[in-house]
Amino acid sequence: MIYQVKADIVKNVRVSSKIYRMELAMPKISSLVKPGQFIHLRINNSFDPLLRRPFSVNKVIKNKKGKVINICVLYEIVGKGTSLLAEKCSGDILDVLGPLGNGFAFNDALLKNKQIILVAGGMGIAPLLFLVERLKDKRTKNKPVIFIGSRTKRDLVCLDEFKKAGCIVKISTDDGSLGFKGYVSELVENFLTNCQPLIPNPYIYACGPSPMLKKVQSIASEYNLKGQVSLDEMMGCGIGACLGCVVKAKTSGAGEDDNQPVYKRICKDGPVFDIQDIQWED
Template identity: 40%
Template sequence: MIEVNTGTDPLLKRAFSLFRITGKDLQILYRVRGKGTAILKNMKEGAYLDMLGPLGSFYPLPPEDQIPLIIAGGIGIASVFSLAERLAGRAIVFYGARKKYDLLMFKEIEACAHELVVSTDDGSAGRKGTVAEAVEAFLRSHASLIASCAIYACGPYPLLKTLAQMTQEYRIRTYVSMEEHMACGIGACLGCVVKTRDGYKRVCKEGPVMSATEILW
């Protein structure tokens, strides 16, 4: 949770994934969405930021015999990138965006993936269509591997929901990183809850990474 302003506008800290940790640097990767991220973009190098973290849950590491399928929709790449990096050449990464221009950290992802499947909505890079369609095509053509796969995904809600439905059908263990509006970020305000089979859960505390089958979409 990063405080983007020392004043009162915006008042609340903004949530970001730990994109990458290199040596003593902690990096975030963000897309300018509104006021807070616009302030971040205009900050001068060397400026100080107040932040709270790390918070919430992490992707569990897959056992050695599992084939990790990492799925990123748009800026969701910020959440799964360090997992792909840590799995050094083991993961099959599906990375989708609206257009070629929106594909960030492309070379770095390519370098740490076992295989990279790119898709764009307009077909300007990789396969034309959604990343969910790319995943489904892969699963259909690799039926013998399905039992060994585990999915790790971050992206817009409709993508995660589609993956949850699809993976239930294929019976694949699937972890999704949920995105909800955050206020306190520490489990106190209940502003970020999602409905699950065990009642409401806080995305900032019990999440953001949750099992897809646990969530009532």
């Protein structure tokens, strides 16, 4: 069920120079939402920006009775829509559509005795925090290890929350201002090269820019690892109608014509796909 609601902004707090976390009151959507799903926000009532903007669910907030009532999104200012969003105050109202997309699979059968490895590039951390919160009760092999990559240490957020959720946190920055200097995919590869014999059954969840996800796919092939990726691409309608978000996938998954590429909609068939599903452009 997809709802369109008017949600009160509870908080809109700056957490780093260009990154904000907004908490929205929307009990209907909150009670249904799963990690990896997103909400589609109408920024204002004017025609500019015309299209809604998609944001992953970063966290859910419960009331005193333990009922999930609010949703937080973590967003970076990159253009007009996100700049306007950053100016919103508590008490303002946003038109929200959700929950949208498929979300991550994380059932017991899939994850039993697995070592969970999470890979986040930039704002790719947003859905992974919600995921690790829900993974807490799973019978997995060891503590999840999250690899977080960002341009510089100033853009690193949520580190304490990942630690609190029981993760081992490994960091890379492009400029070397904190952790490993280089791309997060290199950090993951180094880790697997040095440690893989010691960690049987790694299972990957990754979210971030396409070049990172492409690299993670090739690492997964090399080490024969399974996992899922969440894509963060430009979107139009968000509900599967405009075909503005299609990606080339390797198979239909239906077993017929498995060598023929098919096109999948990120908003409806994704944003989460099997790690080997996407046929990335060269």
